[in-house]
Amino acid sequence: MSFSPLDSRLMGDLFTTEAMRAIYADGSLVSCMLEVEIALARAQARLGLVPDQLAPAVAAIRAEELDMTALARGTAKAGVPAIPFVKMVQSRLPVELEPFFHFGTTTQDILDTAFVLQARRALALVADDLRAIAGSLADLATRHRSTPCVGRTASQQAVPVTFGYKAAGWGVAAVEHLALLKELERRVLVVSLGGPVGTLGAFGDQGEELVSEFARELELGATAIAWHTQRGRIAELGSWLCILLGVLSKLATDVIALGATEVAEVAEPHEAGRGGSSAMPHKRNPISSILIMAAHSAATPHLAVLIGSMASLHERPVGAWHAEWHALPTLFGLCSGALREARGLSAGLQVFPHRMLRNLELTGGLLFSDAAAAVLSETLGRSRAHASVEELTADVLAGKASLRELLVHRYPTQADQLAEAFDLGRTTYASSLQTDQAVAYIRTLL
Known part of the structure; x- marks a missing residue:
């Protein structure tokens, strides 16, 4: 040595x-x-x-x-x-x-x-x-x-x-x-x-x-x-x-x-x-x-x-x-x-x-909780919407249903808005934009 x-x-x-x-x-x-x-x-x-x-x-x-x-x-x-x-x-x-x-x-x-x-x-x-x-x-x-x-x-x-x-x-x-x-x-x-x-x-x-x-x-x-x-x-x-x-x-x-x-x-x-x-x-x-x-x-x-x-x-x-x-x-x-x-x-x-897709499905939609709470806040207010989604988390983790299913069951009139909240492409759109911006920045400095 x-x-x-x-x-x-x-x-x-x-x-x-x-x-x-x-x-x-x-x-x-x-x-x-x-x-x-x-x-x-x-x-x-x-x-x-x-x-x-x-x-x-x-x-x-x-x-x-x-x-x-x-x-x-x-x-x-x-x-x-x-x-x-x-x-x-x-x-x-x-x-x-x-x-x-x-x-x-x-x-x-x-x-x-x-x-x-x-x-x-x-x-x-x-x-x-x-x-x-x-x-x-x-x-x-x-x-x-x-x-x-x-x-x-x-x-x-x-x-x-x-x-x-x-x-x-x-x-x-x-x-x-x-x-x-x-x-x-x-x-x-x-x-x-x-x-x-x-x-x-x-x-x-x-x-x-x-x-x-x-x-x-x-x-x-x-x-x-x-x-x-x-x-x-x-x-x-x-x-x-x-x-x-x-x-x-x-x-x-x-x-x-x-x-x-x-x-x-x-x-x-x-x-x-x-x-x-x-x-x-x-x-x-x-x-x-x-x-x-x-x-x-x-x-x-x-x-x-x-x-x-x-x-x-x-x-x-x-x-x-x-x-x-x-x-x-x-x-x-x-x-x-x-x-x-x-x-x-x-x-x-x-x-x-x-x-990556399989791992995205592991939590039964809990990854979309923030987007779902944002949709519900328009009618429930921010605090109630956050509390409602948080309340359902235990049932999702227990395997009773996905977060989307539970939310649609509780708020059927907002099913369409909730569908958008759980749309993967919509949710990651900002990430794609940030990626494009970052790549252009990298190319500029190279």
């Missing part, structure tokens, strides 16, 4: 994706650090701070050529991977260029900017998956805009809705969270460049211009001041990821409940051997939903780490920064696996309208 699902040979494929693991692999971090140093050298050369030959010399060094074992040993001694990395790259540069490499910066600048590059790539994967999920849910809602099903509150049958309305709710939550990403990226995808205490002291009056040039090289944003110990943007990123898992878990929770044997209104896409039991051959456990909910539960402590890391001491962090290295990659890893499962779930969910 490894320390994290990101690098577990046994469980890695269960909780994460290969693409996300590749972004947070050791080689990827080293490549990102090289990319940062190259961009810095180019920006500094344009301002006359380092020789023009430095950036090409650094660019000629390949990440795969660096000794990862030596870097690991050096990291264990130095406490950060950037220190042995800088020494290793310097040793490969011409003697005349070596003094200018990493000029005026600090290890946190290089690592934080490298982490931002990783986050940018990771967010692109996340956005692709979330966009596909929202689109699939919009399609699902459209297909079932008029498919009646039970609406449930406090786990009890309430009034009829349509399944399209439920799917549209999932889709709106997904697309609205996706819409927040643009502003999040503006806040998070920024360079870190400040030097030892964040003041850009080595660059004199060229510091601000250098930050802008550095950011332009990497196609990232710039900040007004160093953020070495201002970690709100990283906490925001972790929060967005955790809320994403919450959005997906809402979908998963509903699918599990709707797929229970006694309900059986939906089922996860099935493939041979998936969701089976070692003891019960008939089982088809909702594995995708289970994995999504597991990721949601596992994520919360990692967000707490990022929030805790905001209490960062003076101008350079002590321990808190290092703790982020555990939390953020794991959150991205958990999100990648949950998104993969949700993508398959939203595109391939099996829906059983006949079971």
Whole structure:
């Protein structure tokens, strides 16, 4: 068992994706650090701070050529991977260029900017998956805009809705969270460049211009001041990821409940051997939903780490920064696996309208009690109408007759109006309208 699902040979494929693991692999971090140093050298050369030959010399060094074992040993001694990395790259540069490499910066600048590059790539994967999920849910809602099903509150049958309305709710939550990403990226995808205490002291009056040039090289944003110990943007990123898992878990929770044997209104896409039991051959456990909910539960402590890391001491962090290295990659890893499962779930969910109709009939028409009371209130008044319908509920639950039969027997002159109240299509009409509106909204944001 490894320390994290990101690098577990046994469980890695269960909780994460290969693409996300590749972004947070050791080689990827080293490549990102090289990319940062190259961009810095180019920006500094344009301002006359380092020789023009430095950036090409650094660019000629390949990440795969660096000794990862030596870097690991050096990291264990130095406490950060950037220190042995800088020494290793310097040793490969011409003697005349070596003094200018990493000029005026600090290890946190290089690592934080490298982490931002990783986050940018990771967010692109996340956005692709979330966009596909929202689109699939919009399609699902459209297909079932008029498919009646039970609406449930406090786990009890309430009034009829349509399944399209439920799917549209999932889709709106997904697309609205996706819409927040643009502003999040503006806040998070920024360079870190400040030097030892964040003041850009080595660059004199060229510091601000250098930050802008550095950011332009990497196609990232710039900040007004160093953020070495201002970690709100990283906490925001972790929060967005955790809320994403919450959005997906809402979908998963509903699918599990709707797929229970006694309900059986939906089922996860099935493939041979998936969701089976070692003891019960008939089982088809909702594995995708289970994995999504597991990721949601596992994520919360990692967000707490990022929030805790905001209490960062003076101008350079002590321990808190290092703790982020555990939390953020794991959150991205958990999100990648949950998104993969949700993508398959939203595109391939099996829906059983006949079971939905059967469940609508379980309570003998009690789901229409609100509509029936509204009809009767026109002649009885609201309070008397509500009391009359409530009074008959016990007889319906006892199986004596349906609510409609009992009401028509008691109020025969209003039989026609009551027939409209118990009309399923009429009752779910508002759900269909809401579904259409929600789907149009989803399409607008995609």
